[in-house]
Amino acid sequence: MTRFLPVLTVLLAILALWVLAVAPMNIWQALDLAEREGVAVTPDDARTRSETSAFVLMTRNPGEIGRGYSLDRPRLPTPVQVGRELWKTTGAMAMKGRAFSKRSLIFHGWVTLQSTLFGFALGTLVGILGAVAIVYSRTIEMSVMPWAIISQTVPIVALAPMIIVLSSQIGIEGRALPKAIISAYLCFFPVLVGMVKGLRSPSREQLDLLRTYNTPRLAEFLKLRLPASVPYLFTSLKVGIAAALVGTIVGELPTGAISGLGARILIGDQFGTPLAIWSALFAAAILAGVLVTLLGWLQGVTLKRMGVRP
Amino acid sequence: MSWVLSALLFWIAAWALNWAIARSPFHVTRAARILVPVIFGMAVLALWEGLVRGLGVSPVILPPPSDVAARFAAETGTLWEDFSQTVLKGALSGYVLGAMAALLTAIAIDRSAFLTRGLLPIGNFVAALPIVGIAPILVSWFGFDWQSKAAVVVVMVFFPILVNTVQGLAEASAMQKDLMRTYAAGYWQTLLKLRLPAAMPFVFNGLKIATTLALIGAIVAEYFGSPTRGMGFRISTGVGSLSIDLVWAEIAVAALTGSVVYGLVALAEKRVTFWHPSQRKT
Numbered sequence: 001m002t003r004f005l006p007v008l009t010v011l012l013a014i015l016a017l018w019v020l021a022v023a024p025m026n027i028w029q030a031l032d033l034a035e036r037e038g039v040a041v042t043p044d045d046a047r048t049r050s051e052t053s054a055f056v057l058m059t060r061n062p063g064e065i066g067r068g069y070s071l072d073r074p075r076l077p078t079p080v081q082v083g084r085e086l087w088k089t090t091g092a093m094a095m096k097g098r099a100f101s102k103r104s105l106i107f108h109g110w111v112t113l114q115s116t117l118f119g120f121a122l123g124t125l126v127g128i129l130g131a132v133a134i135v136y137s138r139t140i141e142m143s144v145m146p147w148a149i150i151s152q153t154v155p156i157v158a159l160a161p162m163i164i165v166l167s168s169q170i171g172i173e174g175r176a177l178p179k180a181i182i183s184a185y186l187c188f189f190p191v192l193v194g195m196v197k198g199l200r201s202p203s204r205e206q207l208d209l210l211r212t213y214n215t216p217r218l219a220e221f222l223k224l225r226l227p228a229s230v231p232y233l234f235t236s237l238k239v240g241i242a243a244a245l246v247g248t249i250v251g252e253l254p255t256g257a258i259s260g261l262g263a264r265i266l267i268g269d270q271f272g273t274p275l276a277i278w279s280a281l282f283a284a285a286i287l288a289g290v291l292v293t294l295l296g297w298l299q300g301v302t303l304k305r306m307g308v309r310p
Numbered sequence: 311m312s313w314v315l316s317a318l319l320f321w322i323a324a325w326a327l328n329w330a331i332a333r334s335p336f337h338v339t340r341a342a343r344i345l346v347p348v349i350f351g352m353a354v355l356a357l358w359e360g361l362v363r364g365l366g367v368s369p370v371i372l373p374p375p376s377d378v379a380a381r382f383a384a385e386t387g388t389l390w391e392d393f394s395q396t397v398l399k400g401a402l403s404g405y406v407l408g409a410m411a412a413l414l415t416a417i418a419i420d421r422s423a424f425l426t427r428g429l430l431p432i433g434n435f436v437a438a439l440p441i442v443g444i445a446p447i448l449v450s451w452f453g454f455d456w457q458s459k460a461a462v463v464v465v466m467v468f469f470p471i472l473v474n475t476v477q478g479l480a481e482a483s484a485m486q487k488d489l490m491r492t493y494a495a496g497y498w499q500t501l502l503k504l505r506l507p508a509a510m511p512f513v514f515n516g517l518k519i520a521t522t523l524a525l526i527g528a529i530v531a532e533y534f535g536s537p538t539r540g541m542g543f544r545i546s547t548g549v550g551s552l553s554i555d556l557v558w559a560e561i562a563v564a565a566l567t568g569s570v571v572y573g574l575v576a577l578a579e580k581r582v583t584f585w586h587p588s589q590r591k592t
Binding site for chain 2: 003005006007008009010011014075138139141142143144145146147150152153154155156157158159161162165166169170239242245246249250253261262265266268269274277278280281284285288289292
């Protein structure tokens with residue numbers, strides 16, 4: 001309780017701020033709507049209104065503020081509207097048996113999840129192999145490590161449209177692979193850094209002990225370095241999966257994707273339906289939360305089994 | 311074929327050279343630490359150039375680096391215009407605003423343990439979210455010019471810096487705080503002389519993460535509408551009109567900017583947190 005009460009309070013405060021912000025954000029649209037319905041508003045000309053500040057408009061037309069909370073295409077939707085839209089495109093569709101129709105967020109979330117996991121697997125593999133190579137070869141460490149760091153300061157989004165066009169010209173069908181490459185690019189680095197740290201975490205004494213047993217290097221790797229790196233691996237995997245999701249969504253944003261949560265955001269922007277953008281955003285947030293929680297649970301179970309944690 | 315062969319030869323020779331340097335007793339020197347990655351980078355560029363030219367890859371798919379360099383030299387005017395629009399106006403102003411807001415918020419909520427405990431998990435969670443997605447919303451709120459890009463950057467850099475600063479402010483130990491008490495230091499003196507300096511390694515960690523995020527935010531926001539200049543605009547239209555070498559030149563500018571800004575923040579970190587064990591020369 002002592003842990004959840006503060007979080008809950010802050011969440012409620014954020015929600016309250018959000019609801020309060022809806023009124024000034026939507027006042028112009030609300031007054032336009034009221035004018036069209038024949039209600040007298042001051043000032044009665046849309047152009048002068050657009051130059052007047054929100055708070056002046058709100059004090060002059062207190063009766064019309066409420067309209068801002070039930071607009072079809074609000075500048076800022078209310079939390080209730082977003083929640084209703086989320087339910088309409090997920091739960092309600094699933095109950096009608098259309099969970100995987102093109103309009104359902106479950107379908108788009110599934111598309112995003114697939115590329116995320118694909119990219120995550122790819123990035124983790126590259127990260128782990130890279131870490132092994134770096135730990136066992138000084139040449140590779142000195143050549144590659146600085147570039148691995150520099151690679152993360154390059155804004156990957158600059159490359160995203162490039163990767164997509166490139167792969168379509170080489171003749172790779174679909175967008176799953178280019179999206180996965182982008183998310184792998186974002187998620188390999190935390191895994192690489194974590195694994196290098198983890199593989200180097202065995203102490204001098206432990207390594208020396210294995211040497212006195214005349215252990216081959218492969219056994220040293222499998223029986224000492226690899227198990228020692230698992231706690232580090234899980235910490236970086238949690239960072240990595242969030243990064244992979246960001247990568248997938250960035251890969252879906254530019255240049256005409258049609259499925260995936262990022263594409264929903266893009267389409268919502270093009271068709272001027274803010275509710276679609278907001279619900280896709282929240283779906284992405286929920287997906288990120290679920291993935292990180294799942295990995296955290298896996299981490300707990302694995303470390304308990306290995307005896308790292310009581 | 312000669313292109314491919316010579317590129318492969320260069321690649322092997324570069325690796326042999328790197329191997330020799332890493333084996334030699336000089337591998338601990340600063341010069342070797344810089345030279346080895348530079349040789350590796352040059353080998354990659356040479357391999358790229360050789361393969362693209364030797365295998366006759368269409369420049370529409372992948373231009374050789376020499377073409378990109380030529381385009382870079384020819385279009386410095388355009389590149390500078392895009393750079394100032396995206397980086398100087400959009401990313402930098404957003405970065406400064408976001409960092410200030412995050413620092414002030416962290417100091418404000420730090421006075422209440424309740425708020426800190428509530429905000430830290432939420433901030434951690436939000437920092438892991440794909441916040442770039444709000445770009446279209448903010449572009450529709452603030453218009454097409456750089457203000458909307460700065461707004462996206464503010465939101466993106468806010469949470470990582472906030473979370474790191476809050477953690478950093480908790481870093482000063484009870485002993486150190488007690489010492490300040492015995493000096494009869496007030497809240498502000500303790501904050502300025504002990505807790506903020508002690509938090510600096512964490513703050514810089516957040517600032518470093520935020521540099522890349524700022525560039526990402528400014529570029530992505532331009533995909534959703536911008537005046538006819540800016541790096542994101544040039545990349546998305548360049549890909550459409552198949553002037554791929556210009557796109558690569560923009561990517562080079564972005565990469566260079568990202569690395570230089572990161573380097574500047576790291577340099578400032580070295581100056582400010584010279585006392586921290588991680589900065590000690592071994």
